[in-house]
Amino acid sequence: MDKPKKETKITRRSVLRDGVRSFFVLSMGGASGYLVSRVQAEDYVWQIDPHKCISCGNCASHCVLEESASKCVQSYPMCGYCKLCTGFFNAAPSALDTGAENQLCPTGAIIRTFVEDPYFDYTIDESLCIGCAKCVKWCEAFGNASLYLQVRHDRCLNCNECSIALACPADAFVRVPKSKPYRLKIENKPE
Amino acid sequence: MNIMARIIPVLILLASLSGWAQDVQRFPPPDFESGYTFPMTQTPAPRGVVMSYVDIAVLFAALSLASYFSIHKRNRQGVFYLTIFSLLYFGFYREGCICAIGAIQNVTLALFDPNYSLPLAAVAFFLLPLFFTLFFGRVFCAGVCPLGAIQDLVLIKPMQVPRWLHQALGMLTYVYFGAAVLFAAMGSAFIICKYDPFVSFFRLTGSITVVTLGVCLLIIGMFIGRPYCLYLCPYSVLLKAFGQFSQWRVTVGPGGDCVQCDSCEDACPFNAITKPTPDDAPPPSEVDKKRLVLFSVLAPVVILVAAWAGSFSATPFSQMDYTVRLAERIALEDAGAVEGFIDASQSFRDSGQPAAPLFESARRIREQYVWGGWILGAFLGFVIALKLIWHSVQQTRIAYEADRSDCLACGRCYCSCPLERKRLKQLKSASFV
Numbered sequence: 001m002d003k004p005k006k007e008t009k010i011t012r013r014s015v016l017r018d019g020v021r022s023f024f025v026l027s028m029g030g031a032s033g034y035l036v037s038r039v040q041a042e043d044y045v046w047q048i049d050p051h052k053c054i055s056c057g058n059c060a061s062h063c064v065l066e067e068s069a070s071k072c073v074q075s076y077p078m079c080g081y082c083k084l085c086t087g088f089f090n091a092a093p094s095a096l097d098t099g100a101e102n103q104l105c106p107t108g109a110i111i112r113t114f115v116e117d118p119y120f121d122y123t124i125d126e127s128l129c130i131g132c133a134k135c136v137k138w139c140e141a142f143g144n145a146s147l148y149l150q151v152r153h154d155r156c157l158n159c160n161e162c163s164i165a166l167a168c169p170a171d172a173f174v175r176v177p178k179s180k181p182y183r184l185k186i187e188n189k190p191e
Numbered sequence: 192m193n194i195m196a197r198i199i200p201v202l203i204l205l206a207s208l209s210g211w212a213q214d215v216q217r218f219p220p221p222d223f224e225s226g227y228t229f230p231m232t233q234t235p236a237p238r239g240v241v242m243s244y245v246d247i248a249v250l251f252a253a254l255s256l257a258s259y260f261s262i263h264k265r266n267r268q269g270v271f272y273l274t275i276f277s278l279l280y281f282g283f284y285r286e287g288c289i290c291a292i293g294a295i296q297n298v299t300l301a302l303f304d305p306n307y308s309l310p311l312a313a314v315a316f317f318l319l320p321l322f323f324t325l326f327f328g329r330v331f332c333a334g335v336c337p338l339g340a341i342q343d344l345v346l347i348k349p350m351q352v353p354r355w356l357h358q359a360l361g362m363l364t365y366v367y368f369g370a371a372v373l374f375a376a377m378g379s380a381f382i383i384c385k386y387d388p389f390v391s392f393f394r395l396t397g398s399i400t401v402v403t404l405g406v407c408l409l410i411i412g413m414f415i416g417r418p419y420c421l422y423l424c425p426y427s428v429l430l431k432a433f434g435q436f437s438q439w440r441v442t443v444g445p446g447g448d449c450v451q452c453d454s455c456e457d458a459c460p461f462n463a464i465t466k467p468t469p470d471d472a473p474p475p476s477e478v479d480k481k482r483l484v485l486f487s488v489l490a491p492v493v494i495l496v497a498a499w500a501g502s503f504s505a506t507p508f509s510q511m512d513y514t515v516r517l518a519e520r521i522a523l524e525d526a527g528a529v530e531g532f533i534d535a536s537q538s539f540r541d542s543g544q545p546a547a548p549l550f551e552s553a554r555r556i557r558e559q560y561v562w563g564g565w566i567l568g569a570f571l572g573f574v575i576a577l578k579l580i581w582h583s584v585q586q587t588r589i590a591y592e593a594d595r596s597d598c599l600a601c602g603r604c605y606c607s608c609p610l611e612r613k614r615l616k617q618l619k620s621a622s623f624v
Contacts (some may be wrong), residue, residue, distance in 0.1 A: 015339055023323055028318065035314045038301050044308050047236050054541075056534045066396040072321045076229040080218025116225040124232070144216050157394070160293050160313075161381035169534035171513075175308070181237050183491040191526035 010154035026045050044175040046162045050148040050173035055140065061148060061165040063131070069156035070131035070149050070164060072109070072124045075185045084099035087139030087147045088112055088122055104134055126152065144184070149180035153181050214464075215274035237423030243312040245463050246285065250316060250335065250581075254501075257330040260602070262439050265611065267602035273334035274343055287393040291316045291331065292338065292426040293384045296375035303376040319602045320426075324433040329439045332420060332430065333600035339420050340391050342412040343601065349460035350414045357462045359528055360422040365574045368425035369567045370508070377559060379512040383425055389616030404505035420599065431596035440483045441593040444610040449590030456591060458607035479585060486579045493573035500567015503558040512560075521546055 001138065048059075048070060059070035084096060088110050098112050109128035112122045126149075131149060139147040155190035165173030253273060260269030281290065285624075289297075289312050293419070297313035320331035332339050352360075374380045384390075388405040391397025397405075419425060443464070445457045456464040462593045510516045520536050523529045525546070539549070593604060605611045 002510040014260065017436050021325055021438060024433060024436060028322060028325070032314070032318050035298060035301065035309065035318070036311075036580050037309045039314055040308045041242065042308070043240055050292060054538045056538075058534075064390075064394060064397060067284050073232050075232060076219060078216070079220060080216075081221055083217055115227050119223070121227075124375045139486070142218075144218055151234055153237035154595070155320065156237070157288060158237065159288055160297065160384045160538055163385070166380070166385075166513075178240060182232075182234045184232055185199075186232075 017116070022026075022185040034159045035097055036157075043178040045151070045153060045158050045178050045181050046156060046165060047151050047174055047176040047181060048149050049152070049174050049183050050185055051134050051170050053133070053136070053149055054170040054172070055137040055149070058167045058169065059113050059164050060130045062164045064157065064159060064163055065155065067155075068131035068164070069153075071126050071129045071150055071152045072120060072131065072133070072147050073184075075120075075146045075148070077078060077186050078144050079122065080144045080146070081120045081121065083120060084119065084145065085122055086142040087135035103177055104138060106130070106132060106134065110125055110135060112158060118168075122147070144169055150184070192352075196331065203320070206247060237306075237587060240558040243310065246289070247319075247367075248377045249280060250319055254331060255336045257334040257600070258323060259326040261330050261333050261441065261464075261600040262327050265388055265445070265602065265605050267606050270334045270600075270602045277335050278337050278340035280337075281335070282341060282389070282393045286381055287314055287337060287387065287390040288384070289313055289386075291320050291336065291538045292424060293381065293387070293430075295425060296371060296381045296383055299372050301377040303380055307378075307406045321429060321433050324430050324437060326438045328437040328595065328598060328600050329430050329434045332427075335352060336420075337393070338387070338389050338424070339417060339599070341392065342409070342417040345409050346410050346416050346460055347413050349416050350417055351457075351460075352462060353563075354462065357421070361569075362574070363422050364424055365428050365571055368428040369570050371425050373563045373567050374511055377512060377556065377563065379556075382511075388419060416462075416622075417599070434596045434598070437595060440595055441598050441602070441604070443591055443593055443604045444608050445614045447590060447592075448610050450609060451591065452609060454607045454609070455589060455604040456581070459593070460600075461597065462600055462601065463599065464604065465588060465592050465594050466507065467590050471540050479583065483580065486576070486583055487511050490573075490576035490580065493576045494569050497572025497575065498565045498569035500577070501566075501571065502561055502564040504564040504567065505557065508564065509557045509560040512556050514549065515553045515556055518549050521549065544578060 059068050061068075063069055085106075088104060089092040089096065089102050093099075095102060100108060103110070107128045107130055109125045109130075111123045111125055115121050115125070133149055136147050136149055139145055162173055174183070200591045217386050253276070256273055257270065260266045260273060281287070289310070294313040294317035297309055298317050300307045301309040320335070322338065334340070365438075374382050386401065386404065388401060391405055392404045409418050413419075443449065449467070451467060453466075456466070489540055517535050517539060520529075520533060524532065524536055
């Protein structure tokens with residue numbers, strides 16, 4: 001026993017360390033078993049429930065992206081194709097044409113195309129849309145509510161916690177399965 | 192006047208008659224004669240599920256490489272290049288999400304909310320670094336974590352933080368960890384993600400608060416090694432605990448040899464090198480033993496007092512919960528204490544739900560926060576008591592050592608150690624010293 005303690009391989013401390021490590025490894029094994037069993041086959045993504053959305057405008061300002069991943073979409077079969085579209089024109093347009101001064105959309109993201117008298121097609125240019133929901137609000141107030149917001153998954157980063165969801169005053173942000181990532185007002189029927 | 196002056200009042204009348212109901216077909220879709228068909232609403236698909244498996248594979252590979260460079264090859268250069276890779280992949284390419292630090296919250300929420308769907312990537316990002324830490328020490332911090340990487344790369348003129356300040360600031364990580372777990376368990380907020388200081392650099396966009404926080408931390412990080420990792424990172428609480436029991440570790444000199452020159456202490460910017468105990472150190476005196484006994488006896492008292500103090504956090508902390516905030520606002524409006532509505536209270540009132548169930552659930556959440564506050568306080572008290580006991584235990588070290596729990600395994604000390612330089616020269620690969 002005249003050997004100094006530092007040279008002995010097995011010390012009280014090393015035994016303790018090995019014991020605790022084995023305990024950690026075992027409990028981590030258990031934890032991973034439980035956690036993996038909690039994983040569902042399907043991943044979830046963020047989406048807006050259009051029936052809860054109150055078009056408050058938070059989507060435009062609260063997304064972590066400079067240009068929000070929430071965009072307006074058009075549900076064509078619901079649209080009235082109105083010549084006087086309240087989602088397109090502001091409250092006092094000087095004429096029913098596509099002049100910038102007549103448009104409600106701050107970025108001119110709605111494209112108005114003549115279909116046949118007296119109907120016009122309204123389509124969203126997503127590269128311009130900022131998700132401010134002004135058109136959504138007025139389409140709902142006076143029109144058919146065919147314009148509504150959806151999270152566009154080609155842009156959405158699918159943050160761990162969506163910062164628009166945190167700011168949403170109507171609890172309209174929901175997690176939806178990745179295989180069915182949209183809450184469309186009218187389901188797209190396959191061709 | 193134009194046509195609008197006449198149409199708008201009619202429209203308003205029509206709208207009010209129809210009762211503002213949603214999805215009312217006020218204007219039936221026309222029957223087109225020109226053969227127009229309804230276009231489809233475009234639905235761009237989300238990122239493929241398979242990509243999350245790629246992320247997990249990259250994480251595993253990066254952890255393995257970090258262990259190989261840091262522990263086996265003792266190669267600072269390899270760790271450095273891996274750091275750059277991780278910054279590019281997990282940081283700028285994956286835009287900082289998902290990360291191991293944030294995954295704490297997903298795992299916590301999954302434990303408390305049976306309906307929460309836990310992503311596989313979150314499980315893997317939470318567990319894999321911990322497993323590696325049990326065997327190789329904190330190699331995740333060394334070369335894999337993108338938050339650590341961005342700070343490591345800006346560290347140009349390291350200064351030593353006084354040890355007492357280092358210890359005191361280190362307590363912040365426990366507070367942050369405890370609060371983050373509490374908020375995630377309650378399903379109120381993911382504060383780690385909300386205040387992730389570097390995510391705005393990865394995304395090149397972000398709110399002004401978070402960008403300011405990130406810039407400040409990077410400026411501090413030019414002089415003080417990795418301020419976020421050392422004094423804030425909630426994941427470091429787990430990594431420190433696991434690192435304490437790691438099987439292999441960073442040894443400054445090859446094979447743990449030491450000439451006691453203390454150059455590694457200067458080379459380590461993270462205060463992770465512990466001095467050897469002097470040869471003429473007195474044996475544990477009666478005073479030291481008494482102190483150890485005192486702290487051990489006092490531990491339950493410390494825990495109780497801290498738990499009691501923690502219970503006061505309930506009122507401010509419950510404000511993080513959406514239901515509590517809404518209920519308080521509605522109550523204030525009902526009492527006439529505030530004028531007008533905010534969007535949230537307006538939409539609640541429009542939905543026509545009665546207020547009583549809302550108040551009831553807010554009351555229940557506040558109660559749970561009181562319990563949460565007790566537990567959070569007790570946890571912090573436990574940490575304080577453990578630290579007091581730990582520091583009053585006499586430890587003998589014969590060499591300069593990298594502390595098991597504080598060492599980030601970055602490998603800077605290797606380059607400084609004269610014995611290591613000698614070894615590298617013998618290996619004829621002294622290119623990086």
